[in-house]
Amino acid sequence: MVYLLLSSCFLAYLHSYCYQNAVFTIMQPLVEIKKNGTMALFELTPLKKREFIFSMLLLRTIYTLIWVIILIGILLMLGTIQISQLFLFFVVVLFGMFMVFTFGILLSTFFNSVEVAGAWGGFIIVFIYIFSGHGGMLPNVKGFMKTVSQFNPFTYLNQALQQVVFKDITIAFPLYVNMLIVIGAGLIFIIVSVKTFKWKLEV
Amino acid sequence: MIIEINNMCKSYGEHLVLDQICLKVKTGSVFGILGRNGAGKTSLIETMIGLRKKDSGQVTILGKNIERVNDTIKYHVGLQPQTSALLPRQTIFETLTLFASFYPNPLPVEQVMGQLGLEQISNKRIDHLSGGQKQRVLLAVTMIGNPKLLILDEPTAGLDPQIRRSLWSIIRGLRDQGKTILLTTHYIEEAEQLCDEVAILHDKHIIVQNSPQQIINAQQTQTLEDAFVSLTGDLVREGWD
Numbered sequence: 001m002v003y004l005l006l007s008s009c010f011l012a013y014l015h016s017y018c019y020q021n022a023v024f025t026i027m028q029p030l031v032e033i034k035k036n037g038t039m040a041l042f043e044l045t046p047l048k049k050r051e052f053i054f055s056m057l058l059l060r061t062i063y064t065l066i067w068v069i070i071l072i073g074i075l076l077m078l079g080t081i082q083i084s085q086l087f088l089f090f091v092v093v094l095f096g097m098f099m100v101f102t103f104g105i106l107l108s109t110f111f112n113s114v115e116v117a118g119a120w121g122g123f124i125i126v127f128i129y130i131f132s133g134h135g136g137m138l139p140n141v142k143g144f145m146k147t148v149s150q151f152n153p154f155t156y157l158n159q160a161l162q163q164v165v166f167k168d169i170t171i172a173f174p175l176y177v178n179m180l181i182v183i184g185a186g187l188i189f190i191i192v193s194v195k196t197f198k199w200k201l202e203v
Numbered sequence: 204m205i206i207e208i209n210n211m212c213k214s215y216g217e218h219l220v221l222d223q224i225c226l227k228v229k230t231g232s233v234f235g236i237l238g239r240n241g242a243g244k245t246s247l248i249e250t251m252i253g254l255r256k257k258d259s260g261q262v263t264i265l266g267k268n269i270e271r272v273n274d275t276i277k278y279h280v281g282l283q284p285q286t287s288a289l290l291p292r293q294t295i296f297e298t299l300t301l302f303a304s305f306y307p308n309p310l311p312v313e314q315v316m317g318q319l320g321l322e323q324i325s326n327k328r329i330d331h332l333s334g335g336q337k338q339r340v341l342l343a344v345t346m347i348g349n350p351k352l353l354i355l356d357e358p359t360a361g362l363d364p365q366i367r368r369s370l371w372s373i374i375r376g377l378r379d380q381g382k383t384i385l386l387t388t389h390y391i392e393e394a395e396q397l398c399d400e401v402a403i404l405h406d407k408h409i410i411v412q413n414s415p416q417q418i419i420n421a422q423q424t425q426t427l428e429d430a431f432v433s434l435t436g437d438l439v440r441e442g443w444d
Contacts, residue, residue: 036288041344043254045305046277 010075011161014093017067018100019128019154023121026060026104031117034108034200043199050194053105057190060101061094068093081165089164092179096157099182102189109196132158153185204263205230205352205383206251211260213243213250220246222407224260228385228400233378235398236387237431242404244387245285248354252276265351278306281345285356285387291330295321295340298329299347306348315343319373335366342373353377355386359393371397395427405435 033039042052072089075081081089107124111117131145132154149155160178206228213221220243228234238244249255251262253271261268267275289298296312303309316322319339324332332340338358345353355374359367367390374384374397388394394401395415402412411418411434415427422430 033288033290037284037286038288038290040284041287041289041302042305043272044252044277044280044282045302045348046274046307047305 010071010078010080011165014071014161015129015132015154015158016125018096018157019125021060021064021097022100022104022107023118023125026056026101027107027111027121028114028117030056030105030108031111032114034198035112035114037200040200049197049199053190053193053197056105057098057101061097064097065094068097075165085164088175089161092157092160092164092175092182095179095182095186096161099153099157099186099189102186102193106189106193106196109193109198128152128154131155153181156181156185204228205265206234206385207261207263208251209261211250211262212258213246213255214258219407221250224409226402226409226412228383230383231378231381232399233374233384233386233397235394235401236385236404237391237394237401238387238389238404239435240389242389243407244389244404245356247404248282248356248385248387252280252282252354278348279350280352280354281348281350282354283341283345283356283358285360287341289329289337289340289344292328294326294328295332295343296325298340299343302344303347308349309347310349312347315347318346318376319343320369335362335369338362338366338370339373342370346377350382352383352385355384357387357389359388359390367393391426391428391431401427403431403434410434 039052068090072081072086075089076083076086107121108117111120131148131152156173156178159172160175160182163175163178204227206226208224208226211221211224212219224247236244236247246255250257251269252264253262253269253273253276256271263269265275265279267273269276290301293301295316299312299315303312313322316325319342321336321339321343324336327336329337329340342355342358345355358374359370362370371393374386377384378399386393386398398415400413401415401418402409403418404410411421413421418430419425419427422433424430424433
């Protein structure tokens with residue numbers, strides 16, 4: 001029971017870490033360097049928008065992998081996951097990070113002010129958290145919350161992680177469906193990001 | 204001619220800022236665009252290279268028609284903006300190496316640092332640099348791609364006279380290497396000392412384009428500053444200056 005509680009807490013922490021990553025380590029810094037003119041210097045070089053976006057993605061993925069390895073070590077020590085589940089957990093987290101980071105990059109294209117980005121980012125985090133099935137498994141969530149949760153791609157990341165970590169849980173969709181939605185959402189975020197990305201503030 | 208602008212117009216909404224601008228810049232020269240604060244110098248160069256959409260007119264740079272920022276601009280033109288910031292926690296060497304990586308045939312980083320007197324401080328972080336050092340780094344970033352044309356927007360604004368003069372000698376050195384430099388300034392002395400030709404931007408138009416000495420002679424004044432005031436008037440504009 002204690003292990004179950006700790007595992008739930010760690011998963012909740014992982015989700016919170018992901019969403020805050022999207023806002024505070026991706027969206028806000030990108031808005032800041034856009035505002036102070038650094039990205040305007042890049043616009044006049046042969047560097048392409050998609051190269052810049054992919055480099056941001058790669059950098060943060062490498063940084064997050066280190067943290068994920070530490071988390072896996074903790075979960076292994078707690079006995080929450082077994083060695084046999086490692087690969088699946090790693091894949092789910094990796095693709096989940098892809099979706100989260102591309103979401104952060106997408107958000108950065110809509111803001112010109114770091115303060116406004118931070119304020120809206122905080123609101124978005126709370127919204128995503130509430131409506132991603134953290135109140136329970138998706139089949140058990142009812143009414144308006146269920147409807148909104150079903151359209152939130154982070155719900156499916158949440159479901160996928162819970163499926164990998166916990167056994168014998170009530171699930172709405174098989175793991176592969178959840179992962180397809182997560183990967184699809186990430187691809188949509190990155191395609192839209194490349195289209196809406198601007199090197200400098202709109203005048 | 205490396206740059207030819209014919210009848211270029213630019214407005215921001217209802218406000219016309221550039222009207223029928225015509226300009227020709229010779230290859231291998233230092234060309235100055237002189238004007239008061241708010242005259243539209245930055246708008247002129249940003250519109251010219253395609254960072255801003257022009258309303259009408261034609262711009263040719265290096266023989267290519269320019270509508271938006273394209274490969275001609277990215278590979279062969281270096282622009283040093285008036286206000287810009289580099290990544291503060293990178294060192295000078297890291298910054299130049301990063302920007303050099305964007306180009307197929309960049310200049311060696313050590314060579315550029317040597318030219319601009321940055322080699323002794325190459326491991327200093329950008330946020331630890333003085334204003335003059337940052338300007339030199341920005342100039343280095345502009346040069347690193349080995350462009351044929353360098354466009355410098357107010358390169359010595361806010362700098363000490365000594366640093367300004369050292370930047371002038373660097374700019375003269377670049378011209379001697381065969382590069383073309385187009386700079387904007389509101390420092391008359393800078394235009395007079397540095398530029399082979401000057402265009403004065405006033406009231407949305409280029410009112411004169413010639414060498415500093417010929418402008419002085421035409422206005423029958425002693426200095427370019429007197430000629431500038433004679434051409435642009437000595438009224439202080441409300442809400443602008």
